[in-house]
Amino acid sequence: GQQVMQIPQYQHVQEGEDFTTYCNSSTTLSNIQWYKQRPGGHPVFLIQLVKSGEVKKQKRLTFQFGEAKKNSSLHITATQTTDVGTYFCGYGGSQGNLIFGKGTKLSVKP
């Protein structure tokens, strides 16, 4: 069945450095969503991408959906300590549910 691989599993950066996490699928995805989960919190919806090659920006965050709709990325420019957390991608499953990757845990050293 469909599976997504999120890489890297962990990323440690110095404040001000950029950060990118990738979500890769073996099959074509109808859409992809990105979530952020702060330590001790619940996942919070960031964005949904639907179109091939789509690029969306939210302040310092840039989201991309690949041309083949098999991969996606989340890029954070000039990280801040408030960016700390785990970033998950999710996609629509065959059971009508949303299936999540294992996440990329970001830590930011001030």
Next chain:
Amino acid sequence: DTGVSQDPRHKITKRGQNVTFRCDPISEHNRLYWYRQTLGQGPEFLTYFQNEAQLEKSRLLSDRFSAERPKGSFSTLEIQRTEQGDSAMYLCFRDEQFFGPGTRLTVL
């Protein structure tokens, strides 16, 4: 505000006890989901409801788990004869986008 409340927020129980969690969407939403999240993992799908009908159940949902959504509004998730492996965060999810704050279950 995600429009979903969950109760309780934390539950500590002894192995073998039954527990019940509740999810309340602020307003009625057609689709309501339950997910489970363990440390270091992404949320895992358990089951979902379209109004009051339970449409899909994951193989993760053993016979000890039961979920209901009477009247298509709030939902409950019951775990019978809890095991230590049931320790996790149980998350309610609506409209394919919004998670509730979760119920953290610890089974001793």
